[in-house]
Amino acid sequence: MTAVKASDVDGLIRRGPDPRIAILLVYGPDTGLVFTRAKALAEAFVSDPGDPFAMVKIDGDVLAQDPGRLVDEAGTVGLFGGTRTIWVRSGSRNYAPAVEAALKAEIQNARIVVEGGDLAKSAPLRTLCEKSPKALALPCYPDDERALADLIDRTLQDQGLRIARDARDILATSLGGDRGASLSEIEKLALYARGQGQVSLDDVEAVVSDVAGSVLNTLIDAAFAGRSGEVERDYRRFRHEGMDPSVMLGSALRHALTLLATRLAGEGQSASQMVANWRGLHFRRKSLVETQLARWSPPALRHAIQLLQDAVLACRRADPDLAHAHASSTLLRIATEAARRR
Structure with missing residues (x-):
């Protein structure tokens, strides 16, 4: 062999x-x-x-x-x-x-x-x-924490940089399960910190994005955590910025599918253990996602996924104003359900 x-x-x-x-x-x-x-x-x-x-x-x-x-x-x-x-x-x-x-x-x-x-x-x-x-x-399997730490150190050393331990720990938790995406984020950080000698936590927070996330994370996390007021506020902001309602629903649908897959893979684990195994989850989102995993059961997530799929289809068939009504009401319905599960 x-x-x-x-x-x-x-x-x-x-x-x-x-x-x-x-x-x-x-x-x-x-x-x-x-x-x-x-x-x-x-x-x-x-x-x-x-x-x-x-x-x-x-x-x-x-x-x-x-x-x-x-x-x-x-x-x-x-x-x-x-x-x-x-x-x-x-x-x-x-x-x-x-x-x-x-x-x-x-x-x-x-x-x-x-x-x-x-x-x-x-x-x-x-x-x-x-x-x-x-x-x-x-x-070739997704990098674990040890492999990510080694990748960070080697990539930055090639650029003449060191990284503080706290910055490296936070950076590692923010990287995803794809080596190409992780390298892209580390190289972007190296470019930002060029000439400094050492990469700090402030540099990491200023540059590194959530590899697995999107600009809609605040809205989606608010919905699945049961924060209806934040859902209304963020939805108005994104609508004012001209974002397509089906894009917002699509992001929510992908998040719901990931929550379901994580719940099924982590059967018997606590919400904090499941969050620890969620590669690519930005450190600022961990507490909110832990709340979501604790509240949403697999059957409830399947129901939310069906609601979102139906809403995406309805948005594509409706005029813009009606599409926004479908999207906002669906996200508020999810937020209401999440709050009920507190």
Whole structure:
């Protein structure tokens, strides 16, 4: 078996895989991390990643139609010799036969990096690479707190910056479950703090957004926490700013779906434990979301989701004034229900 533990993947990439390994499968639910690691592995094997003869990119759906192409590309000699990387981007069709053919071939001076999706344990592509001595299967799961802290430190150090411990702790709780989005936020913070030497808590609060949130969080949190007065105030503000009522309802619907998924996944846990496992939740929202999780049961959330879905449909069919009436009344109805559950 050549499956690699998720905690060992970063170290393996830093050291460099055994050059005798021809195929590296990078897969998992964190698409940003999958891309970042696949890119690092693909580029590290060639002297010039910008050379199209040394770095060949193929879409997985293309290989599904022509399984023999992967072996052909791996056996092609570069225009000026040297090593080559074939980077296979994830597709919607099954291209495991192309990878299977490559595992049976003799490949020299070439590395195949396969960017997979969220593959189940029984997925043919994952099974092939885990069982073959010529391949490695590298899982990419959302960063835990320790991995996020390491990512923050390394990324800021590359920019000549340090970060205060309290600032790092708050930053880590504000980052989401996608490595690409997390890196974007850290790099934005580094740009803001350039020349300071150390990133402070004030810098974090000034720059870092809620990766998983939106400008509508105040309105949505007020509704699901049972604060009708705040719902009326915030709704008037957003309407005055010209926001589409279906956009406001859509944000509320996504939040309700996330609340339901969190309640179902955290069965038997307290509201505070469920909040602690909610990646990407901004630290300023935690107490309000904890209140929501404590008040809303899964059946009640399913009912709220149905109300919101019906309201979104009604808004799309109505004129602007009537659409706003549908949206505001639905959010106030949710707030009333939440208050009743206090």
